[in-house]
Amino acid sequence: MSQDSDKPTSGEDKLDDPSETRNRAESLDPSEESLRKRVRQRTPSPHGGGSVPSSPPRFVSVEELMETAKGVTNMALAHEIVVNGGFQVKPSHLTEGRVTSLEKRVREIVHKAFWDCLEAQLSEDPPTYDHAIRLLGEIKETLLSFLLPGHSRLRNQINEVLDLELIRQEAENGALDINKVAEFVISMMGTLCAPARDEEIKKLRDITAIVPLFKAIFSVMDLMKIDMANFAVSSIRPHLMQQSVEYERKKFQEFIEKQPNSLDFTQKWLQDAANALVNVEAEASPPCAGAAGLRAPALSPLTVHNQAYLRLLKWDHTRSPFPEISVMHTRRFQ
Secondary structure (H helix, E strand, O other): OOOHHHOOOOHHHHHOOOOOOOOOOOOOOHHHHHHHHHHHOOOOOOOOOOOOOOOOOOOOOHHHHHHHHHHHHHHHHHHHHHHOOOOOOOOHHHOHHHOOHHHHHHHHHHHHHHHHHHHHHHOOOOOOOHHHHHHHHHHHHHHHHOOOOOOHHHHHHHHHHOOHHHHHHHHHOOOOOHHHHHHHHHHHHHHHOOHHHHHHHHHHOOOOOHHHHHHHHHHHHHHHHHHHHHHHHHHHHHHHHHHHHHHHHHHHHHHHHHOOOOOHHHHHHHHHHHHHHHHHHHHHOOOOOOHHHHOOOOOOHHHHHHHHHHHHOOOOOOOOOOOHHHHHHHHHHO
């Protein structure tokens, strides 16, 4: 047996195992992504070799890391909505820079295979509508998700026309008019979409081939989902502004309880600010003899706090990691 196999596994080795989780909000800022990375991996202490960490290290399970990362993401998203009045969810094609070429290629291959299969089924004699009915089911769910509680009439229309069991029976008996169903879908999308999407809806009516039409329908529906998400953001912003302080305080406390060693850079940042103030006081004060000259000037927490944030305005982002408690504002200080 090799010597390596006899070595005990360290906490860092456990935390370096690949995780199956990915980000769920493609619209989050890079600063929030860096915060998630600090949660997923143990950050080395920035203090000198002789300093003692604030609390002893402990092993953290993958489940704890995943739960903490989720909480940090929610807190970062809520914080961004509150402080950024122009915050909006972006379409996926505007955030593809964060997607690796391999992921993008795999996604394209899977989508192409699905659409090719759909086209092959519809080209059969008689046509097979298995994939088409599955797509209609997804379209139905999406249309229903756009409705408000008071849209009872529209809900009944969607359930009646997009009755999947009835559509399946019509397909088996050769009586399904897929173009008529598509026309209803486009009409309903025109009713529910924002005025900014009227041009896209108009273009859908000019498409005659079924497969390209389904592709275009899903593309426009993705835009409608973005519109609904941004509408929801604008609606909840006033409520978040009322609850944001208490919410972030609660999430921050949960984060500290699960990651007690996660504020090393913040401690160094505050300590450096305090040291700078002490040096300024020492230089400004006349030299004194005796024990009184060795006494450090008293510093209020507010003074240290203000000095620390003033230092962020001249922060060297290439040499020093940003303090953890301000990492969500990294882009604003750069």
